[in-house]
Amino acid sequence: MxxxxxxxxxxxxxxxxxxxxxxxxxxxxxxxxxxxxxxxxxxxxxxxxxxxxxxxxxxxTRGSTTTIGVVTADIGDPFWTGVIRGVELAIGDPDRDDVGHPQRFILSASTRERSDREPEIVAAMVDRRVMALLVVPTTTDQSYLGALAERGVPVVCVDRPAAGTDVDAVVADDDGGARRGVELLIAQGHRRIAFVGRPSVYTTAERIAGYRAALRAAGIVVDDRLVHPTITDAASVGPIAERLLSLDDPPTAVFTADVAASIGMLACRRTRSWRPAMVAFSDFDAAPVVEPTVTVVHNDPVELGRRAAELVLDRLAGYTGPPRRVRIDTPIIERESHLA
Amino acid sequence: MxxxxxxxxxxxxxxxxxxxxxxxxxxxxxxxxxxxxxxxxxxxxxxxxxxxxxxxxxxxTRGSTTTIGVVTADIGDPFWTGVIRGVELAIGDPDRDDVGHPQRFILSASTRERSDREPEIVAAMVDRRVMALLVVPTTTDQSYLGALAERGVPVVCVDRPAAGTDVDAVVADDDGGARRGVELLIAQGHRRIAFVGRPSVYTTAERIAGYRAALRAAGIVVDDRLVHPTITDAASVGPIAERLLSLDDPPTAVFTADVAASIGMLACRRTRSWRPAMVAFSDFDAAPVVEPTVTVVHNDPVELGRRAAELVLDRLAGYTGPPRRVRIDTPIIERESHLA
DNA sequence: TCAGACTCTGACATCGATGTCAAGCACGAA
DNA sequence: TTCGTGCTTGACATCGATGTCAGAGTCTGA
The missing domain is CATH 1.10.260.40 (lambda repressor-like DNA-binding domains)
Structure with a gap:
């Protein structure tokens, strides 16, 4: 044998x-x-x-594969797996394109918080002849992506635009969403509104910008002691809540800028007697189920991934125009928590 | 130029x-x-x-890639993205193995509810010379995986064992977890306990088996009108709740067999006056935050993925012994809902 | 000085598929 | 009969890397 x-x-x-x-x-x-x-x-x-x-x-044949490379920041965050899910849905969508296209695959890897690995991973994927690349930029400079364009590899940045180069990008309306969310709280009469969320180069900055814009438009002075873009996970919201409560003039409402902050804030509501009004950025499974149901600015990672994949498929189908920037709407889903 | x-x-x-x-x-x-x-x-x-x-x-070189193929049932379900996350964590674990191994990638694809595509996808991955395969079996017969073993490609089945062939497998203790969960409800004096969950070949069958075993051990006759392994999503729990409530002798407790069932059940508790005791299979973000906090049988997809990847890495590192079967513990996390 | 061992080097074949090209063949028209 | 046309076919080169192997150069020790 x-x-x-x-x-x-x-x-x-x-x-x-x-x-x-x-x-x-x-x-x-x-x-x-x-x-x-x-x-x-x-x-x-x-x-x-x-x-x-x-x-x-x-x-x-000097061909490329039928594989789309996806580079995310941290696979530990469900948000990025949501993006991957969106890509998968789009490339498998039977309505989208010519029947009988070969099975497409996703090649994924994450930078695992080490943004210096981003170019390495991208290079390795290019060596594997991915037919397109979808990148969540984590470094402060994506100019190295320019070399890919030369090789004719479609590149799309997701969640944050690329810095230092002009490529297709799909981002959420972070700024506008945060602004509308905070406006909702202001409309309920709140003037002391805290901001809680993770640190992050682009999206958090945009959301803080929206938060500030809403306050400013209402003639409210921004109190930096209320702004905490510093959490690492849900548990780390506790100490921040303590600090907020210990202020002479504690906030009566909170804008939570991501799911971890929202879950953490809900935990605080349960364990402490503090019951501020609340609007959250990003919807989550339990939002319509908890007491009170949580009013959210809907930020859908699946949609981000799906639209990004569509830009990629467009380029693969022959689109050669200038880079496009897609902004995903972030509509408010009004539930109860902003009324509290 | x-x-x-x-x-x-x-x-x-x-x-x-x-x-x-x-x-x-x-x-x-x-x-x-x-x-x-x-x-x-x-x-x-x-x-x-x-x-x-x-x-x-x-x-x-007739070599294989540094890529691990992952075939999941449906990328639309966060459970499977959790598995992928676990794989990613394991293959990127710096403690695990020789420093400086080349960047490993995950090649993923899902069968998208069409189990007949499972062999096709596996074949396509093998053609791409993945160095190992991680499969969530959806068909009723995985004997085709035997051909891979011949080619020396390590294969690990996740969540469900392979049918018709003997390969490495990592499964959760579905049976035991469900049994312990239901026992908790019985200990509270409940004798009318409903079972609600998705249909699924293997895991649901195991969980129903655990449910039945617990009832039988307590001398309670199983009433099939209380067993509903038929939901498709959280919303479809509503009609089932109606049906359960319309019984002469409605259940006083519910065992929800998956996250969708649990979320759906929580929604029913909010919108209807029905407040049965509850134990859920699979933990979820909001479980410790809702009112009441939800007692769960912890079923961790990340751990499933991680252990599966470890079996793969063992084989790649030279292990050539017989197929191994790993059973992941499903410990109870006691919160409040089983007391209701 | 010379045999033998060791270092260094490149010509060539090879992996498995496909592009190029010219030859072989059948057929119809002139 | 003869030529042109178009269909079939396979020999061979090619993609870009690496394995094989033999030959050239260097160094040792006798």
Missing amino acids: SAAKTPTLADVADRAGVSPKTASRVLNHEGNVRPDKVARVLAAATELGFTPNEFARLLR | SAAKTPTLADVADRAGVSPKTASRVLNHEGNVRPDKVARVLAAATELGFTPNEFARLLR
């Missing part, structure tokens, strides 16, 4: 009594092969269980 | 004034090259920005 070996095109050709090239012609539907040989080749291929060596094919 | 082209090893060799083979030797640290040539080759490589063509290398 020899070890099981993958049959090659030559094996198929031998068995069918034709040349490798003819076998290739049959299997690639090139036509111009006599029917009896077609039959013999197809029979031989099924009998041997032939599957072409993708690497050899790609090497010869 | 010609189009930007990827430099080849031959280009590097030309520029350094050596043969391609010598350049190859330098770049692969084979040694036995005169220092001045080493320097010239390295210089030429950086100047040209040379990166080796992975396909050519893999073709020649």
